[in-house]
Amino acid sequence: MPASAPRLALIHTGGTIASRPSPDGRGLTPQTPPELPGLEGVRVSEFQPFNLPSPHVTPAHMRQLAQLIGELAADHDAVVVTHGTDTLEETAFFLHLCLPAAVPVVLTGSMRHAEEVSWDGPGNLLDAAQVALCPDTAGRGPLVVFGGDIFDARTVTKVHTSAVDAFGGYPGPIGRIDRTPAGPQVRYFATPEPRPTFRPDTLDRRVEILYAYAGWQGEGYAEALSRADGLVIAALGTGNLPPELLPLIEASDKPVVLATRTHAGPILPVYGYAGGGATLVAAGAIPASFLNAHKARLLLLLLLSLGLGREDVRRVFAEGVF
Ligand SMILES: NC(=O)C[C@H](N)C(=O)O
Structure with missing residues (x-):
């Protein structure tokens, strides 16, 4: 050869x-x-x-x-x-x-x-x-x-x-x-876009996923949050949850990322009823853009392992350059 x-x-x-x-x-x-x-x-x-x-x-x-x-x-x-x-x-x-x-x-x-x-x-x-x-x-x-x-x-x-x-x-x-x-x-059919890399020295943070459903009153939320450094919720539609989740998210000081359990589409904080995406984002939740919950989990894991705080995590997800 x-x-x-x-x-x-x-x-x-x-x-x-x-x-x-x-x-x-x-x-x-x-x-x-x-x-x-x-x-x-x-x-x-x-x-x-x-x-x-x-x-x-x-x-x-x-x-x-x-x-x-x-x-x-x-x-x-x-x-x-x-x-x-x-x-x-x-x-x-x-x-x-x-x-x-x-x-x-x-x-x-x-x-x-x-x-x-x-x-x-x-x-x-x-x-x-x-x-x-x-x-x-x-x-x-x-x-x-x-x-x-x-x-x-x-x-x-x-x-x-x-x-x-x-x-x-x-x-x-x-x-x-x-x-x-x-x-x-x-x-x-598409051209690549410039993007940064995320390369922590260790993967020492814990991120868990919770899956939303009709009638969810937050079962498992407190336990998951106490174990983890951040949470991802596979939420409903454009990023909505039952009303019981709103005070739980409001009281969380760790990053809580909202993805969707729907198979396609972005998170859009548009609904203003208790638990609607607009109220969750106002309470501190971070929209995952188009990422599904398990991919949002990996991005959050890398960002937390890099030492980023909640506001920097929010910025990376909001900029969508990944
Ligand atoms: N088609 C497959 O590869 C499925 C198999 N359970 C795996 O992921 O290892």
Whole structure:
């Protein structure tokens, strides 16, 4: 292979793309990482920092991955990460927040395992590698490629528990890869925006998520707030809550971020009834903009770990530059 051949780092972390039925008959478990099919003229180096089902992945693993990618970026042109789909969007967003956009990083996974007829692992992996190596991908930072669609780490979300097209998210893919007889065709529909990185030395803060529902009177709120350094609430609609939550939020001195449990759309503090978004924001709550609750949690975790206070946290969420 010529010395000028592109260098790709392939990082395996587990998930269904590495899974098979376990020999003890208990069900699927991560075992062997997938092989990258049909990519000629590329020098591929493989790494496996851990081999986990993605429900076992924590922010500490995400940080470990960010550090590894930071090291590999010095002598690789692009990075692909295989990952379980359940928390893939969280790892993608964490990497998006921590890594400079100059490093092309593409995450992918599969919804079917290697012993199923419709295994989607090899196709997704090849797509991810080709997107990562595509010159137009440079400067976009971590992306997710699944089913030929290319997603922004901020907006991508798992939208189906079992379908092969498991990823979506408002306002949809930012690009697409298709295979043609002439080779892969990658098209982008959006241009990247400049953004800062958030890189604390340690992840030593605790952020919990509470999920709002009709009739919630704040059960669990005080306990969560006493344990945590900040809370995210998956609130109703544009960021509204039952009236009982208003005095609880008013009395909180720790950051309380409002996301929505609705699958798309921003937090807008417009309603003035007790518990309406306008009253919650006046009481100190911080709107999460378009981020879902689990991504807002990661941003809040990084900001608190950087030592930011409530007003600086509010400013970062309000500016929306992340
Ligand atoms: N399709 C998958 O990868 C789901 C699996 N439970 C995981 O996230 O590890």
